[in-house]
Amino acid sequence: MMRFCLSLALAGAATAAIAQSGAQGDVAVTIYNNGQALVQDSRTLNLPQGRSRQEFPDVSAQIRPETVTLSGTGFSIVEQNFDYDLLSPDKLMEKAVGQTITIVRTNPATGSETREQAKVLAANGGIVLQIGNRIEVLRDDGLPVRVVFDKVPENLRARPTLSITLQSSKAGATPARLSYLTPGFGWNADYVTLFDEKAGTIDVQGWITLSNNTGTTFTNARTLLVAGNVGGGNNRFRAMQSMGDATIDEAGTESNDRERLGDYYLYPLAERTTIANAQQKQVSFMDVNGSPARKAYEFVNGWLGSNEDPRSASSVLKFSTSRNGGLGDQLPAGTIRVYMRDLRGDPQFIGESRVGHTPMGSSMSITTGQAFDVKVKSIVEERTRLSSRRWRTKMKYIVTNAQAKPITVDLAQSGLWGDVRIEAQSIVGERVSADRIEWKVPVAANGTTEVTATFDSRY
Secondary structure, three states: OOOOEEEEOOOOOOOOOEEEOOOOOEEEEEEEOOOEEEEEEEEEEEEOOEEEEEEEEOOOOOOOHHHOEEEEOOEEEEEEEEEOEEOOHHHHHHHOOOOEEEEEEEOOOOOOEEEEEEEEEEOOOOEEEEEOOEEEEEOOOOOOEEEEEOOOOOOEEOOOEEEEEEEEOOOEEEEEEEEEEEEOEEEEEEEEEEEEOOOOEEEEEEEEEEEEOOOOOEEEEEEEEEEOOOOOOOOHHHHHHHHOOOEEEEOOOOOOOOOEEOOEEEEEOOOOEEEOOOEEEEEEEEEEEEEEEEEEEEEEEOOOOOOOOOEEEEEEEEEEOOOOOOOOOOEOOEEEEEEEEOOOOOEEEEEEEEEOOEOOOOEEEEEEEEEEEEEEEEEEEEEEEEEOOEEEEEEEEEEEEOOOOOEEEEEEEEOOOOEEEEEEEOOOOEEEEOOEEEEEEEEOOOOEEEEEEEEEEEO
16 A cells, blocks of 8 residues: 555535535434344434435445435435545545546655646556656655645545435524434443352353444433344354354243333433443453352253264253243343352353344353263163164263262254154153153262163154
């Protein structure tokens, strides 16, 4: 990129037909989980009678012009344009191709300046100029060179600007509200969880994390967050719900007095805030202490197969979002990070999980990691073909515990597709779904427990 100084001599004052409003007025921003936001900007326009062009600087640089509405009384919209090329040295040179500029060179020894008129021939990968009868490439050789422009191109702006041509029935100050959709905003929830295993409780601090990559700062804005999978946009939370580490063991059926919008929950920020461009901002929205929770171990064996080496069980934190005995609120999609205190009393990070939008009253399982001392080995002891479409499989699961305390492991066999019947089992399990059975397996301190089951599979 060429490094040279740009000097600008502005043209005369704007004509009376162009009236420019101030920057942002009273701004309200509604941010959705799908990366979209609704901006509503209330400004007072100083309108002349008849036709005028009103300019709205400081709109989002990613504004969707087709979604723009301007509401107010006493005027009608004739035309609107969005100028999204922003003022920069490179853009100025690009727009100056075919135009005449002034090159100012300074003699480093004497400080004297020389000026030449130059026509810009190209500005693609370098600046090519025609000066008189010669062609010159403007080099980045460290010598003091300035380029002087006599005006800013009409469609080049210092700030993202929307211009709207209005027809007004009368002159005077007129309130108006500019509304539009824009990508570039985002929000998600982050949860900091402190687990006390001895007391069987958790403390949860919920944070809303806002991000703004619209290219524009929104100052002192009333901010409203919408939790839910709103149609349109790039909704990453749909993918999060399908591939997250956290699971809803039982979906909640409770409700509270939190404001709703259709099928979505609203989280208004208590105070106005400035959402700066290229910034992340965090605001607290949940603070729960001493909610019941317990640690558990889970292991899922896929289909009726063996694993040659013992595999770690998952370390899981279980709790509820119910009003009684739980967090007492909905959980917007985000990330739950879990901490525990060590022997010195210092909180230490032990794992995290992603969680989808979770209704109040749900039973939750948060996978924090893989257990060091709890292993499970699955073994196919015998597989017999009874007919062309029928098999009998005898399984053995060896669960080991290297801890100095007894534990219970939630052992599951999944992949029981089709007509799969359980002929025998050493521990009575629960068929929790058409393709899954679960056993509660007690394992003594520094001990081993074996579970056997025979499956009759018909296809």
